[in-house]
Amino acid sequence: MRVRIVDYDPPSVRIVVEDANPSYANALRRALLSEVPVMAVDEVIFYANTTAFLDEEIAHRLAMVPIRTDLKTYSIGDGAVVTLKLDRTASEDVEMVYAGELEPSDPVIVPVRPKIPLVKMAKGDRLRFDAIVRMGKGKWHAKWQAVSGLGYSYYPIYSLAPEAAERCADALRSCPEGAVEREEDGSVIVRDYLSCRGLEGCIDEIRRERPELVRIVEWDDTRFIIKFESTGALTVPEILRAAVDELLKKFDRFEQELKAAVEGSA
Numbered sequence: 001m002r003v004r005i006v007d008y009d010p011p012s013v014r015i016v017v018e019d020a021n022p023s024y025a026n027a028l029r030r031a032l033l034s035e036v037p038v039m040a041v042d043e044v045i046f047y048a049n050t051t052a053f054l055d056e057e058i059a060h061r062l063a064m065v066p067i068r069t070d071l072k073t074y075s076i077g078d079g080a081v082v083t084l085k086l087d088r089t090a091s092e093d094v095e096m097v098y099a100g101e102l103e104p105s106d107p108v109i110v111p112v113r114p115k116i117p118l119v120k121m122a123k124g125d126r127l128r129f130d131a132i133v134r135m136g137k138g139k140w141h142a143k144w145q146a147v148s149g150l151g152y153s154y155y156p157i158y159s160l161a162p163e164a165a166e167r168c169a170d171a172l173r174s175c176p177e178g179a180v181e182r183e184e185d186g187s188v189i190v191r192d193y194l195s196c197r198g199l200e201g202c203i204d205e206i207r208r209e210r211p212e213l214v215r216i217v218e219w220d221d222t223r224f225i226i227k228f229e230s231t232g233a234l235t236v237p238e239i240l241r242a243a244v245d246e247l248l249k250k251f252d253r254f255e256q257e258l259k260a261a262v263e264g265s266a
Contacts, residue, residue: 112232
């Protein structure tokens with residue numbers, strides 16, 4: 001199985017998994033969504049709250065704030081926590097509390113986006129709490145998911161009618177060997193459109209204007225397109241490495257348990 005990055009525009013990425021099958025592709029998808037460890041607010045201790053918001057509402061909002069994660073310092077099961085503190089009394093008629101106002105016990109572990117609004121306060125309201133941040137995984141709760149907008153599909157094989165091939169001639173010339181096949185009638189079979197500079201945009205434009213000129217003749221079930229966006233808790237390279245590491249741990253554990261089962265039955 002090979003992985004090829006075709007689009008990388010942080011925080012978004014699109015990759016192609018090649019020489020694989022649906023089981024492997026889905027295993028990688030599930031690892032990206034559920035197994036990558038990140039930090040999130042897991043508990044909130046309130047000392048004062050005279051705002052119009054219930055403690056539970058504020059705690060839920062805090063849990064959904066993406067928190068920058070340091071995988072070199074923290075790990076699952078190490079028992080380490082980081083505290084985000086807030087002690088605020090509103091002096092204006094209306095004041096907004098933003099995620100960037102939380103004071104961390106570790107300056108590295110902070111909200112990804114400081115301008116995320118948390119609570120609107122009226123004059124005289126007081127809000128004081130300690131938010132406890134722990135490491136977790138997405139399979140335990142959505143607040144520990146490192147990615148969003150995750151999806152995957154089989155790799156499409158396109159057939160371009162002669163008119164479409166003519167319109168996309170410049171892009172087709174950029175294709176590497178083996179990416180396209182030219183037919184005798186002037187049509188073109190595109191087997192790897194993501195390897196051709198500008199071809200994807202050309203195909204999309206024609207499909208909107210003249211859909212009859214482009215058709216999908218096959219879905220390649222050995223190649224898969226996976227795309228996702230980082231929440232910001234980790235960078236895209238960190239997410240990919242962590243997902244692969246978690247998969248390797250699972251494979252190793254499965255191998256050991258299988259060997260133990262075979263030896264036990266012998």
